[in-house]
Amino acid sequence: MPREMDDAPALELRGLTKRYGDVTALDGLDLRVERGAFFGLLGPNGAGKSTTIGVCTTLVRPSSGHAFLLGQDVVEDPAVARAAVGLVFQEPSIDPELTPGETLEFTARLHHLAAPRRRAGELLDAVGLSGEAHRPARTLSGGQRRRLEIARGLLHRPYVLFLDEPTVGLDPAARAAIWEHLRELPREGRTTVCLTTHSMEEADALCERLAIIDRGRLVVEGAPDVLKAALGGDVVYFTLERAEGAAAKLRAAPGVRGIADRGGGRIRVTVEAGPRHLAGLVEAVAAHGIVEVDMRRPTLEEVFLHHTGHVFEAEK
Amino acid sequence: MRQVAADTLTLLRRELLRYRRDRAYWVGQLVFPLAIIGIAGFGLRNVDWVQGAGYSGGLASGILVLVVGSGAIGGGFSLIEDRDSGFLRALLVAPVSRTSIVLGKLGARIVVSVALVVLLVLPLTLLTPIRLPHPGAALVALVGVSAFFVALGIALATQLRRLESFRTFAALITIPLYLVSGILYPLENLPVFLRMAAYANPMTYGADLFRWGLLGVHELPVGLSVALLTGLSALCVVVAVALFERGART
Numbered sequence: 001m002p003r004e005m006d007d008a009p010a011l012e013l014r015g016l017t018k019r020y021g022d023v024t025a026l027d028g029l030d031l032r033v034e035r036g037a038f039f040g041l042l043g044p045n046g047a048g049k050s051t052t053i054g055v056c057t058t059l060v061r062p063s064s065g066h067a068f069l070l071g072q073d074v075v076e077d078p079a080v081a082r083a084a085v086g087l088v089f090q091e092p093s094i095d096p097e098l099t100p101g102e103t104l105e106f107t108a109r110l111h112h113l114a115a116p117r118r119r120a121g122e123l124l125d126a127v128g129l130s131g132e133a134h135r136p137a138r139t140l141s142g143g144q145r146r147r148l149e150i151a152r153g154l155l156h157r158p159y160v161l162f163l164d165e166p167t168v169g170l171d172p173a174a175r176a177a178i179w180e181h182l183r184e185l186p187r188e189g190r191t192t193v194c195l196t197t198h199s200m201e202e203a204d205a206l207c208e209r210l211a212i213i214d215r216g217r218l219v220v221e222g223a224p225d226v227l228k229a230a231l232g233g234d235v236v237y238f239t240l241e242r243a244e245g246a247a248a249k250l251r252a253a254p255g256v257r258g259i260a261d262r263g264g265g266r267i268r269v270t271v272e273a274g275p276r277h278l279a280g281l282v283e284a285v286a287a288h289g290i291v292e293v294d295m296r297r298p299t300l301e302e303v304f305l306h307h308t309g310h311v312f313e314a315e316k
Numbered sequence: 317m318r319q320v321a322a323d324t325l326t327l328l329r330r331e332l333l334r335y336r337r338d339r340a341y342w343v344g345q346l347v348f349p350l351a352i353i354g355i356a357g358f359g360l361r362n363v364d365w366v367q368g369a370g371y372s373g374g375l376a377s378g379i380l381v382l383v384v385g386s387g388a389i390g391g392g393f394s395l396i397e398d399r400d401s402g403f404l405r406a407l408l409v410a411p412v413s414r415t416s417i418v419l420g421k422l423g424a425r426i427v428v429s430v431a432l433v434v435l436l437v438l439p440l441t442l443l444t445p446i447r448l449p450h451p452g453a454a455l456v457a458l459v460g461v462s463a464f465f466v467a468l469g470i471a472l473a474t475q476l477r478r479l480e481s482f483r484t485f486a487a488l489i490t491i492p493l494y495l496v497s498g499i500l501y502p503l504e505n506l507p508v509f510l511r512m513a514a515y516a517n518p519m520t521y522g523a524d525l526f527r528w529g530l531l532g533v534h535e536l537p538v539g540l541s542v543a544l545l546t547g548l549s550a551l552c553v554v555v556a557v558a559l560f561e562r563g564a565r566t
Contacts, residue, residue: 057409079411087409093402097334109326110410112319136337152406 008071010035010160010192011056015065018051018216025051027216028065033160033194033209040207041196042300044312048216049196050090053162056194057087070159083111086158086191088149090165096138100129100148103137104155111156123151127181143174147181154185161185163195167202179205200300200312212304219307228298231306232257234274235296236281240265241289253277253284265291320419323412327420328427331394335428345387345432349379350439357443373445377527378499380436381461384429385494385519388462389486391421392469395560396479414561418553422466429458437530446530453538454529460545461522465490467552474556474563499523503535518552521545 011033018026026048033039041049054060055067058078067074074081094103104123108116124130127147132140137148146166153161166182167175183206185193197203203210204224212219212227220227233255240246243265250269251259255277258270271277274295282293296302304312335341357372398404407417433454440446448454468489476482494500496510497519503511514520521541528534534541 059409082409083411085409089402089405091402091405093406095330095334095398095403096401097337098330102330102333106326106330107406107410110323110407110412112322112411 008068009033010037010070011039011194012068012071013052013055013065014068016052016055016062016067017064018048018055018060019063024216026055026062026065029213029216029218031211031218031221033192035192036190037192037194038206038208039192039194040203040210041194041213042200042203042207042210042304043196043198043213043219045198046215047198047213049198049213050164051216052213053087053164053194053196056081056160057085057162058082083156084159086153086156086161088146088153088161088163088166090168092145092149094137094145094148094152097136099132099134099136100124100140100151101133103148104152107152107155113156119155123155126154126185127151128177141174143170143177146170146174146178150178150181150185154191158191160192160194163193165196165198167197167199175202182206200304204300210300212300212307214304214308220303224300227303228300231270231298231302233270233272234298235302236269236271236274236278237292237294237296238267238269238281238285238290239292240267240285241291243267243288246285246288249284250281253280255280320413320416323416324419324423327412327416328423331421331424332427334394335424342432345383346435349376349383349436353379353440353443372443373531374502374527375500376440376444376446377530378523380433380440380530381457381497381499381519381523381526382494383432383436384458384461385465385522386490387429387432388422388425388465389469389472389490391425391466392471392473392486393479393482394421395470395473396476396482399473400479415557418466418470418557418560421470422463422553425462425466426459429462430455433458447532448530449532450529452529453525453542456542457522457526457529457545460549461519461526463549464518464522464545464552467549467556470556471552471559474559493517493519496520497523498535518545518548521548 009032013029013031016026016029029048029052041052043049051060055062056069056074058074058081061075069081069084072080101120101124104120105116108119113119124133127150129144129147129151132144137145140148150163150166167178170178195206208223210224210227211221247259247261247267250256250267255272256269257272260268262268269281271281278295282290301312353376356375360371360375437446437448469486472482472485476485496514497517498514503514506514521536521544524534524536525538525541525545528538
């Protein structure tokens, strides 16, 4: 275990860059994750999330820049970094022939923990797999397997637990179960959780703080509620038959903070206290032939759009 | 050092658990050699081996070495399986040395091979002149051959991604190694250039030593076989670990 440096953040990235040939996966990423946080790294596919985790867990060597875990450079001291982190991979990584109990017990032994069997039992309880402890992992459901991997990641009481897309490919019920367990993880007072996701919903539901990244760079960082509130209100989308001149009328309507003409008759209006001002907006453009009105409370999707100027493409 | 030993033991136990659960594996590994020795042994009943050991004894000893060797190359096969299941990825982020992973697979193979040979030798004492006069020599041969083939399998696995290509290449490499090792016929029957190849093949020394252990006959000096088998096998293990170290990084 690394020496604890009380003032050092759990994770700090400075100008982290990773190039694979001509492709730049990380482009000078700066980030700071405080101790004990439940932190989310949100971004579309290809944003550089997995590469970031790869660097932090010593699996990927950065082209330039630095990653510090608890104040220590991961490139300089990979063994220390490896002992300090837990990692739950995006892809499955368990031996299908072993039972959950054996998987955890073996991992506990490989981490040289005292009382490996008892520790394995504690974590099976924590992720609700005590009843499946003696079945080969190949007979478990996708969600159960993922929970087993999460339990394995926590086994050695890591300082930072990295979860790479913990619910990707799961059905909604299994996903909800994972969220439940993630919220109640036995973090034993100090484990910082850092998860990546391309699901806005997941980031919103789980994370105390978020960093949105896009094309290998930090877009914005903060608590989800603060990020959403900073947009200054609700968003109303209008689709109009004749959009010419509508933007000016909307701009003059009460409560309106901002207008963006998205083309094709679509206009995006940022409005304070949407439900109260919606009627006024509708009235303002009634003459333009309203095809569709869609009001949304601010979501992280809006946050992403606001900061990057393009839509969040979760799937390609 | 102690940590490597402890990790090796943990990984060895995991491998053994996997073998233990695979019932079909044991049935196949036990039935196959008995069937060959039983059938071919009759067909070759009157053919003589070196020093009057009889062909059935020589063949049985050879087939057992083959079982040990082809089983051991499965160590590399299981490395690809571990990579496919993703288990290897999890091992590589744990604080475990690559050496432990290789030695764990080797250790498990030795345990499984000893079990197989013990189970097979008993019925073979009824069918062949096998009497196991030098069990120590047989064990050294078994460990050496296992180490050589586990190393070969792992080296191969670090270079190949798919199970199918592994199978093909493994056969491509092992079959010539078997053919020039004197497990099917005495080395003295081979022309000089093939005999030279045989002398560079660790399997030759393993097979001869094993024959000495099982039947009490040998073609090569026993001391030389022990020295060359252990030396060459150890070298191969070191190379396999080095290849694995290099290939395991991304």
